[in-house]
Amino acid sequence: MTKADSPSHEDLMKLDNFLCFAIYSTNHAFTRVYKPLLDELDLTYPQYLVMVVLWEKDDQTVGSLGERLFLESSTLTPMLKRLEGMGYISRIRDRTDERQVRVTLTESGRALREKANNVPYDIAGATGMKPAELVRLKQEIASLRTSLLR
């Protein structure tokens, strides 16, 4: 394929030219880099993301967590039960609207934040990218996500 041409069909059918596969495999790579760091906190990677959302804003419903993380209640409910079992959060039905479950940090959950302080720096280091590059790439990918969900 030359610079001026559109990719040929043969090119498009090669795995290495799939943007989705780049994303897919890089996502797995991130999970592997996070693993040893999160093992210290007894968290999985998705559980860590939930904690990040709660550290940012405590006392949210299952629905609002799902909206933030793009996850369904069928994914979150079991995850939240595990986090509750570990003592990091509590799940309580909302008094005024019993359909909703309010998720709040426990003391232990708030304390965990300090232990997790270094994680973003370690990860940023593993990317080998400069902060400004990271921000730009992140933004590009986020806007791709928006296109896909449109």
Place this chain on the structure above:
Amino acid sequence: MTKADSPSHEDLMKLDNFLCFAIYSTNHAFTRVYKPLLDELDLTYPQYLVMVVLWEKDDQTVGSLGERLFLESSTLTPMLKRLEGMGYISRIRDRTDERQVRVTLTESGRALREKANNVPYDIAGATGMKPAELVRLKQEIASLRTSLLR
């Protein structure tokens, strides 16, 4: 955060500033976009990636598929058994090295390629990006993956 500063710690702890989350959530978004297209082929998204690898080069071992896709045998073995059950591939122990399993396309597996012809175009369309942009972004993300796995 101003243009000249490094991100503050508070910034770094916000979910929206996580490159990993952009990747994670965009990966899920891709899965959703692929779903209706792949339903026609009776394939899941990871199964489709396996088929793409085999369409590119038939007759591979479980190990080489895993190297290509960054997956372990514990993931591939059950997946390959499903694809075999659907009649798209066959799994046969290598005569000369009985430790290896050779994965080859069946006639039905090769035929499926034609039915899948339009998929890359539909996906490219859903990204809303120009071919050249797609290639550049894909390359950037692939090199990020390389850094992470180093």
Place this chain on the structure above:
DNA sequence: AGGATTTACATCGCGCACGATTTAATCGGG
């Protein structure tokens, strides 16, 4: 007011995905 509809979460079944372990085959050194 009260039945129909909508909303929020939970449950279930299925398919990844991995680490740890197991099994079987091959390789290598003495």
Place this chain on the structure above:
DNA sequence: CCCGATTAAATCGTGCGCGATGTAAATCCT
């Protein structure tokens, strides 16, 4: 030639992740 080490898959247990479905509460509508 044989026994220990290595290699390739498979197996097992755990945790996402989703769509379809269920359940109960809130809301809507006349």
